[in-house]
Amino acid sequence: MKSRAIVNPGQTMQLFILGFRSKQSWKSHTHRTRIAGFPAVQLQREEPVRGSFVRCELRRNKLWRNAVQRNKVPVDHNHPEATHETTARADGHPPAAASIAVLGDRSLQPNSGIPLDLNWVQEVRVNTSAVERRVQTQVARRAVKKEWQAAWLLRAISCMDLTTLSGDDTEERVRRLCAKGRQPLQQDLVRKFGIEDLEVKVAAICIYHTFIETALHALRGSGIRVAAVSTGFPAGLSPLAERVAEIRRSVEAGADEIDVVITRAHVFGARWQALYDEVAVFKQACGAAHMKVILATGDLLTLRNVARASIVAMMAGADFIKTSTGKESTNATLPVGLVMTRAIREYAQRTGMAVGFKAAGGIRTARQSTDWLAMMKEELGQSWMHADLFRFGASGLLGDIERQLEHYATGRYSAEYRHPIA
Helix, strand or coil: CCCCCCCCCCHHHHHHHCCCCCHHHHHCCCCEECCCCCCCEECCCCCCCCCCCHHHHHHHHHHHHHHHHCCCEECCCCCCCCEECCCCCCCCCCCCECCCEEECCEEEEECCCCCCCHHHHHHCCCCHHHHHHHHHHHHCCCCCCHHHHHHHHHHHHHCEEEECCCCCCCHHHHHHHHHHHHCCCCHHHHHHHCCHHHCCCCCEEEECHHHHHHHHHHHCCCCCEEEEECCCCCCCCCCHHHHHHHHHHHHHHCCCEEEEECCHHHHHCCCHHHHHHHHHHHHHHHCCCEEEEECCHHHCCCHHHHHHHHHHHHHCCCCEEECCCCCCCCCCCHHHHHHHHHHHHHHHHHHCEECEEEEECCCCCHHHHHHHHHHHHHHCCHHHHCCCCEEEEECCHHHHHHHHHHHHHHCCCCCHHHCCCC
16 A cells, blocks of 8 residues: 655645634634744745644744844743843833743743642632533544644654653663654654654653663753652652752752652641642752652542642642652543643633643553643643643653554554554
């Protein structure tokens, strides 16, 4: 069977890049779009657009870098392109940090935390039946197909934290995982898609502290981040001083991101001040490193506990909130994800600050990845469909995505052993 054309060049893919589902909605909109808050960029309709809207992300990043190169000053918050303007504002106040997201018509800043608001926490309620009905309407929909599916799966790869957190991990396994992260798709598949120049790769490699140096050497020059789990992962029951020291050791070793675990007992006992103080101490120890707060939602028993823990973690300065360690009996589920994304949205609306979301544990199929991406787009918007604000924590997911992409390219499903991870 002959290989099919992977990308439908021209208008169809351009509609997808802009988030339109039909030509009618395209016609009702101007041919210009704002990318990352910069002046409108003309998309040439007669120019073939290849690959997926991953290409739009690469162009957005290039525009961002060029726009801030002239007068950028690094900031402590670990957004890869976040800067302060060098010019003073007219009112004499310090300039604001660059926007990292847009929710509705509002630009959002990196999360720097706010004082604990116990009234807000106590007011949090969750209608479990409504959450379940909302999730059922999403999974019952028809899945995206053909070039649309290929584009969404390429986006899923770019948002992936490729993970190995096993007791039998070795340096060689970590090196192989890093090699897979740098080149997640087989080269013959990349050539069939015509996306060689996109340099598709994962967002980060997630490992134990012991392997940070190994990962840094293996990923040198790739732009892929090194994420280390910390604070007594996965239980999080070590003495506080030891957990803080563990974070500092990982940061000193060169980790770009730190995944910390909360003390679940603080949630069960409604000790919100203790939880806030714990996360705030972790944030201080992380310094410039990105902090992802693992809520271990499978242990929290109720969706209300999940919602309240999410709000407190964000108040304490979390850059991301993460569903699970991957070690609980129940890990990332769509109802939990819906509650956490709604909490992120409410926090953004009240404070003007954006917090990322990471779904981790139990995500193994390409269909699951598109379900999560659809939830991000519908609940939070386009800004949360990039690795800056959305991640998958996965190990087996990449293999299934490769199989689906190969099926689209050739019309045949390949065996799993043809797509090894580590």
